[in-house]
Amino acid sequence: MKKQDVISKYNLPINVEFCKKCTISNQRPRISFDENGVCSACNYAEYKREHIDWEEREKELIDLCNRHRKSNGEYDVIVPCSGGKDGGFTAHQLKYKYGMNPLCVTWAPLKVTEIGHRNRDAFIDAGFGHILGTPNGKVTRKITSLSLKHIGDPFQPFIYGQTNFPLHMAVKYKVPLVMYGENGEVEYGGDMKNAFRPDRDVEDHNGHYFSGLSPEFWLEHGLSETDLKPFMAPKYEEIISNKTEIHFFGHYKFWDPQENFYYCIKNTGFTANPERTEGTYSKYAGLDDRYDGFHFYLGFIKFGIGRATSDSAHEIRDGKITREEGVALVKRYDGEFPQKYFHDFLEYCSISKKEFDEIIDSWHSDHIWRQVDGTWQLKQSVWESDPQSVI
Numbered sequence: 001m002k003k004q005d006v007i008s009k010y011n012l013p014i015n016v017e018f019c020k021k022c023t024i025s026n027q028r029p030r031i032s033f034d035e036n037g038v039c040s041a042c043n044y045a046e047y048k049r050e051h052i053d054w055e056e057r058e059k060e061l062i063d064l065c066n067r068h069r070k071s072n073g074e075y076d077v078i079v080p081c082s083g084g085k086d087g088g089f090t091a092h093q094l095k096y097k098y099g100m101n102p103l104c105v106t107w108a109p110l111k112v113t114e115i116g117h118r119n120r121d122a123f124i125d126a127g128f129g130h131i132l133g134t135p136n137g138k139v140t141r142k143i144t145s146l147s148l149k150h151i152g153d154p155f156q157p158f159i160y161g162q163t164n165f166p167l168h169m170a171v172k173y174k175v176p177l178v179m180y181g182e183n184g185e186v187e188y189g190g191d192m193k194n195a196f197r198p199d200r201d202v203e204d205h206n207g208h209y210f211s212g213l214s215p216e217f218w219l220e221h222g223l224s225e226t227d228l229k230p231f232m233a234p235k236y237e238e239i240i241s242n243k244t245e246i247h248f249f250g251h252y253k254f255w256d257p258q259e260n261f262y263y264c265i266k267n268t269g270f271t272a273n274p275e276r277t278e279g280t281y282s283k284y285a286g287l288d289d290r291y292d293g294f295h296f297y298l299g300f301i302k303f304g305i306g307r308a309t310s311d312s313a314h315e316i317r318d319g320k321i322t323r324e325e326g327v328a329l330v331k332r333y334d335g336e337f338p339q340k341y342f343h344d345f346l347e348y349c350s351i352s353k354k355e356f357d358e359i360i361d362s363w364h365s366d367h368i369w370r371q372v373d374g375t376w377q378l379k380q381s382v383w384e385s386d387p388q389s390v391i
């Protein structure tokens with residue numbers, strides 16, 4: 001299989017550098033590092049703690065709710081929510097603290113886990129109207145398999161739906177306000193252009209979420225317009241005439257995923273997994289899809305950034321663990337192969353183990369990996385680098 005050019009595809013720096021405060025490297029697409037070697041997410045975490053007036057932000061939220069609240073029984077805010085801790089926190093606060101009437105919407109996981117299903121049911125039972133968008137299973141499988149081969153990310157069809165389905169529901173139910181949890185670009189490292197505004201442009205979707213490839217790209221790969229329609233955004237004119245606004249709750253309320261977890265245990269019937277998620281140490285994040293381990297594993301192959309790196313980086317920023325602890329967790333868990341559903345996943349994608357291995361090999365970039373005795377090893381790791389922590 002042809003070697004992929006990861007550097008130019010994602011516009012990555014050739015020299016790998018690790019943030020001096022957390023565990024993330026400069027290989028995360030769109031992240032930036034300052035002159036002191038600190039990443040944009042760490043700088044934002046400090047800014048958010050020290051410079052944002054959260055009482056003022058809450059007033060902005062109340063104003064926003066006042067502008068959108070309806071008194072005729074109709075839904076007045078769309079909350080994308082799988083029943084997990086982040087959407088659960090956002091929906092519960094909007095409904096019970098700010099008097100809104102949210103319609104919660106979930107784009108179905110590729111293959112839901114038992115615990116994901118249970119948490120979603122518990123969330124609905126906690127008092128929420130909910131719509132589940134389930135696309136054609138055959139088409140989803142096909143896009144998953146094609147995405148794995150062409151862009152090294154099996155999660156692309158899910159990402160399309162997760163981004164576009166809430167917009168469809170906003171247009172259909174004539175609800176202009178869509179409220180996401182956090183802005184991942186700002187909280188976890190990425191394009192900082194939206195760091196100081198509460199909302200985002202629909203125009204950013206292709207670049208930020210779809211790796212530059214819109215659903216229409218797959219027309220060239222044997223899928224029809226009918227197949228792809230559910231994955232596409234509503235017509236731009238429909239989004240505009242609905243006066244759709246996409247906001248982030250994390251702009252208005254201090255965002256802390258671990259606190260959201262405790263909040264949802266108490267308020268939405270959320271339960272953590274009894275076992276840790278493969279590739280990381282946590283038990284409470286991203287529990288609902290059997291195959292999301294492959295999305296994270298491919299991230300590890302392409303960028304040298306696995307699930308434990310992402311989890312530890314934000315827990316360091318949130319003051320839950322130290323950098324030293326984070327580095328140890330990355331060393332122990334990052335890049336662990338998602339073995340549990342591997343066989344099912346191959347069957348789901350209709351590929352052999354040999355084809356899978358060839359795809360994985362094609363995404364190993366020479367600036368991150370070297371081969372030693374036939375096995376791939378990271379050239380640079382966060383545990384071997386000595387960033388002289390500035391914490």
Ligand SMILES: [Zn+2]
Nearest residue numbers: 019022039042
């Ligand atoms: Zn950092």
